[in-house]
Amino acid sequence: MIKAILIFNNHGKPRLIRFYQYFAEDMQQQIIRETFHLVSKRDDNVCNFLEGGSLIGGSDYKLIYRHYATLYFVFCVDSSESELGILDLIQVFVETLDKCFENVCELDLIFHMDKVHYILQEVVMGGMVLETNMNEIVAQVEVQNRMEKSESLVGSVAKNGHVTFPT
Amino acid sequence: MSDVVEKTLTALPSLLSLDSQPGSAKLSSTSKLGNLIRGITELTSKHEEEKLIQRELASIKEQVSSPNTSMRQMKELMVRAIYCESLGYEASFSYIHAIKLAQQGTVLEKRVGYLAVSLFLNESHELLLLLVNTVLKDLQSTNLIEVCMALTVVSQMFPKDMIPAILPLVEEKLNHPKEIIRRKAVLALYKFYLIAPNQVQHIHNKFRKALCDKDPGVMTASLHIYLQMIQENPEGYKDLTASFVTILKQVVGGKLPMDFNYHSVPAPWLQIQLLRILSLLGKNDQSTSEIMYEVLDESLRRAEMNHNITYAILYECVKCIYTIHPKSDLLEKAAKCIGNFVLSPKINLKYLGLKALTYVVQQDPKLALQHQMTIIECLDHPDLIIKRETLELLFRITNAQNVTVIVEKMLEFLHSNTDDYTTIDLVGKVAELAEKYAPGNEWFIETMNTVFSVGGDMMQPDIPNSFLKLLSEGFDTVEEDRKLRLFAVDSYVSLLQGEPGKLPQRFLQVISWVLGEYSHLREELEPATVMRLLAKLLDMKQTSSETKSWVLLAMTKLVRAGQVFQSAQEVSETYGSSMDTVLRQRAQELQHLSQDCELRARVLPQDAGLEPLEVDSSLSFLDGFVSEALAAGAAPYKPPHQRQEELAQAKALSLEPYGLSLPISMSSCSIADRQSPTLLSMSSGLSGDSTDLSHKGSSTTLKLDGVKRVWGREGYLAQREAVEEAAQVEVPSPLRSPSQQAEADSSHSQTPTPTPTPEPDQEKQQLASSLFFGLSSQSSVCLMGKSEPTPQRFRRKAKGQASSSGAAEQISNSLVSAPSAVDNFLCNNLLDSNITSQVGISSSEQTSELSQGPATTNGTCDTEAESTDGDIKGSNPSLIIGDNGLVAADPTPHKDPGSPKDFCLSSHLPAELSELCRSEITPLCSNQSLGLSACHVHKEDSLVLVVFITNSSDAAIRQILLDLDSEQLQVSCVSDSPVEDVTSHSVAMHQFSLTVKRPSVHVEVVGMVSYQLPVGTPQEVQFSYKLPLTSFIRPLTVSTEEYGTMWLSFSHDTKQNLTLISDGEEPLTATLNVLKEKLQLHIVEIIGMEGIIACQLLRDQPCLMHCRVHADVLAVWLRSPVPDLPDCLIYHCQRALQEH
Secondary structure, eight states, X not given: OEEEEEEEETTOOEEEEEXXXXXXHXXXXXXXXXXXXXXXXXXXXXXXXXXXXXXXXXXXEEEEEXXXXXXXXXXXXXXXXXXXXXXXXXXXXXHHHHHHHTSOOHHHHHHTHHHHHHHHHHHEETTEEOOOOHHHHHHHHHHHHHHHHXXXXXXXXXXXXXXXXXX | OHHHHXXXXXXXXXXXXXXXXXXXXTTSOSSHHHHHHHHHHHOOSHHHHHHHHHHHHHHHHHHHHSTTOOHHHHHHHHHXXXXXXXXXXXOGGGHHHHHHHHHHSOHHXXXXXXXXXXXXXXXXXXXXXXXXXXXXXXXXXXXXXHHHHHHHHHHHOOOGGGHHHHHHHHHHGGGOSSHHHHHHHHHHHHHHHHHOGGXXXXXXXHHHHHHTOSSHHHHHHHHHHHXXXXXXXXXXXXXXXXXXXXXHHHHHTTOSOGGGEETTEEOHHHHHHHHHHHHHHHBTOHHHHHHHHHHHHHHHHHOOSSSHHHHHHHHHHHHXXXXXXXXXXXXXXXXXXXXXXXXXXXXXXXXXXXXXXXXXXXTOXXXXXXXXXHHHHHHTOSOHHXXXXXXXXXXXXXXXXXXXXXXXXXXXXXXXXXXXHHHHHHHHHHHHHHHHHOOOHHHHHHHHHHHHHHHTTTSOTHHHHHHHHHHHHOOSOHHHHHHHHHHHHHHHHHHHHSOGGGSOHXXXXXXXXXXXXXXXXXXXXOHHHHHHHHHHHHHOTTOOHHHHHHHHHHHHHXXXXXXXXXHHHHHHHHHHTOSSHHHHHHHHHHHHHHHOHHHHHHHSOTTOTTSOOOOOTTOGGGHHHHHHHHHTTOOOOOOHHHHHHHHHHHHSOOOSOXXXXXXXXXXXXXXXXXXXXXXXXXXXXXXXXXXGGGGTTTTTSOOOTTHHHHHHSHHHHHHHHHHHHHHHTTSOOTTSOHHHHHHHHHHHHTOOOOOOXXXXXXXXXXXXXXXXXXXXXXXXXXXTTOOSOOOOTTOOOGGGGOSSHHHHHHHHHHHTTHHHHHHHHHHHHHSSSSOOHHHHHHHHHHHHHHTTSOSOOHHHHHHHHHHHHHHHHHHOHHHXXXXXXXXXXXXXXXXXXTSHHHHHHHTTSOHHHHTSOBBOOEEEEEOSSEEEEEEEEEOSSOEEEEEEEEEOXXXXXXXXXXXXXXXXXXXXXXXXXXXXXXXXXXXXXXXXXXXXXXXXXXXXXXXXXXXXXXXXXOEEEEEEEEEEGGGGEEEOOOOHHHHHHHHHHOOEEEEEEEXXXXXXXXXXXHXXXXXXXXXXXXXXXXETTEEEEEEEETTTEEEEEEEEEETTEEEEEEEESSTTHHHHHHHHHHHHHHHO
């Protein structure tokens, strides 16, 4: 299972935090700090797996991360996940973001944090991998986007009107 | 693709600074969130950020609580609150508004609301109750998006006790026409399964339907559930093997739509999942494994494209092949595959290669030999993770020959390592290796010195404990033991003469214990010198008070010699007035024992490490005191958990009508319960260390599940012989020179050996030959079926591992935590004299504890409990007879008593057990010389586990030690003197009494038997024995009135609907009778459509059940004072009814 997904930038500023296992607020921040500390001191030419954080789940816990320019994408998983599988899942997620935001950059993640969360919800649900096919994820997100557009249309006509979608 | 992403992400800093750029226009709208973010990026210090966010939060708070804020604005506010929370600032005021937004908003606003809720709250948050109705409504919505949102939030976090409310709706979604809904529903159900397995038990066949879904996505989702369920119970799903194989075959063969391809690999994640399932199914099962050989071969063959994800599949394939029943040509291919991983220039693959090697190396040490040069190179790899993984691999291949080199490498790494977690882990491993394979005393002590000084105070407490235990118990011969101790003393004296200030506290404790106990062995060493060194420790600022008390205790032992009386008096005077009570206690002891030689000789006998001190752990000597106190009107003592429970009950709102009086819970105030708190209060920190001994090595031992079992038995090896023989040629003999060896190796494995400059190469090869020394010989040993036990140098003497846990506790008390033993002793003997400051404290504590309970006296309470026991026996003799009838009704009856082995073993059962109902005798493990089987016997007041040890060899087996342990159970040995020797072709029997510590649906006992054959080294075999909780259930005979009062006083409950059984009889009676028969419940009364049932879990843990027929189902409500018991029992009720 995926225990947490953390995205932060090169300075350790969190950009997206999603925990699938409950941790108290201060514990979450501590995990983010420790994870950043572990990940940031690693060169780009070493392996993308890290073991040995003591915060989430101890020895059964592994960090799998990718570094894109200014951002770190870190997945905290237990031993039931395949390391290389998750590594490619991160790639799928980032490619999806790129498709949805048309050339994604850190600013997209900052200003549209909620949208990033919605996209992530289509990839990982409650800690389980839901969908790995980028086209499928993008399709789901687009259904929601269309709803958003038409709602703003409808919204200007009749405020708070309930919109039902052709499915 | 990733290049593009990288490029755009690199462009970011310029975007941040230039707002006017076209690209940023779409991002930084004039929204308030935009302002906030811009504000934050402009800040320079953490302090300013905090101020800004607090201001922001205050303004959000004001706006959300204003009635004029529209839902649309609320949505925007909520996003800002989420942003603040993700930066680590709490916005708890917004939680309730998030829920409101999810309840009342339009689809889009709802989406934000749900998102905020799932980010802010956790399963146990009380506000979640407000969400249940909203989720219910949205699940029924016609809008797909709403349904999706509800399912997502449900799988993210949902309160356990609310699952029944929405379960039917989620179940219904399994038949939804849209596959995305079906898929999410499957995952939501999986989540339910994880948090409350018994709630979804009835829909297992629907999972099967999901597995057969026409949409591959839904099928993929259902694999999550199957992976979990098969992990828990592989036996139950063997029939699905063929289906999984067919699915995998189709996937590998490219039968799925092109959509599922990822970099032209068909559905890689699905393949990975399937391979994991297959390896679980095929483990230890030849016939199941045979079904999958073909598809595994196919997968290996197909996955040859050079993309990351194909390696992921290959890796799983290899692991699967090595887990299931072995097949030679597959193994060969897998080994080649591992070679590709290890030799790959890609660092991720190298990492996985090392992992795979670590996994397989125990079965196939020659594989490590093949790659020895690569492994050596990895040892010097710049990446610490790779280095650590390599050390892990080396740890697995350590033997008596290469231990010094490997430990040296590990210590080298430790010295340069800064990460605590790694240090703790590695230190444990070094200690384990040192204990197992130490080539000599000197080396052992020096290695342990490094372990203690590097591991410091972070390491597992069991390392110093087991070290001291080892020293005191001794191993080989008396002379060797003496030498080891002498060497330790010498080494520590010189350490203390150096700079003791740099040593960690734990190490100082070890040193002082050893010096106190053994410094007299070195005759030329003056006790005064040791005394002075120890006194120096006391004076150091950084010495903790825990260490000081160890030092004082060591001094107490040293006073023996008599010459150091003066300095002892000084020290005891200094600390006699310490603020720390423990220290004061030690100082008092020091003072009195240094004056009274006779008493000292009894309390701290010299060289008496092995004789267990008689410790009166029930504190019976205090009985007089207690009864006096009770007679004087003190309240009886209650154990802390009971006090807490009562306190909680008193605090919680009671929704039930008040009962007449609360009955005292059954396990309440028996005298034995008193021991723990008193002991704790007196021996505080010190004995804490010793109690840890019981879970020794929980984290430091290897995880070898399955590995040994597949390969350790001769049957498998016989099949492999042919391959091995061929392979034998490849295995270089350790006698050849290192260079020859490497040459031979590289030419055979045909892998390109890296060609660095000749000189370091030579060096590395030398290292290789020392690292891998002994491996090849080990592999040939492996052929003969004796791969497991390697001779352990520091093998504990048999006595130390007494199988009964009680005895073990006693020994550890006397050995390591001498302080606590002293405590007891002092209490026992010195109670009359006037120096019992500590005792005084503890007894006053006790009286204060005593005064808290209700005014029943201890004595009467106890006899009451006994008399109810007696009542049960007396008033209901049919129960005892009923036991015989039980044989048929037992959940796991021995249907085939005629099977010869069973019969033969059962004849060994003692007379008093053979009459009783028991389970079938199941074999646990066996090898050529020894076989283990077990069964459990249902006694009326206990469950007895009988383990049969069959000696099938021609020689006697000696020093048999049986050690059982369980997470959920309390295991105690019944026989007083366990059989240690079994003559040829005979059977010995051990009995253990089991009681439940922590209820769980299935409970498991794991054990280890160690024994000694006349020739060869000592051996160990591990086994486990699983039994259902129902074996511990006994009827509880109570009257309806008693039932009523008990019902009100129990705090843990669960509710569930069960299916009714109607075979002719009235459904309620029929169902209850089935339950009664299968689970041994007592039907208290049936009134109309309601029935009440009572039972108890051994020992004395009642559980009550209330059933009501409601439409076609039986609504059951269970209550018990024991957490989890109702949940477990309802599970078994469901099973019992299903099986019927």
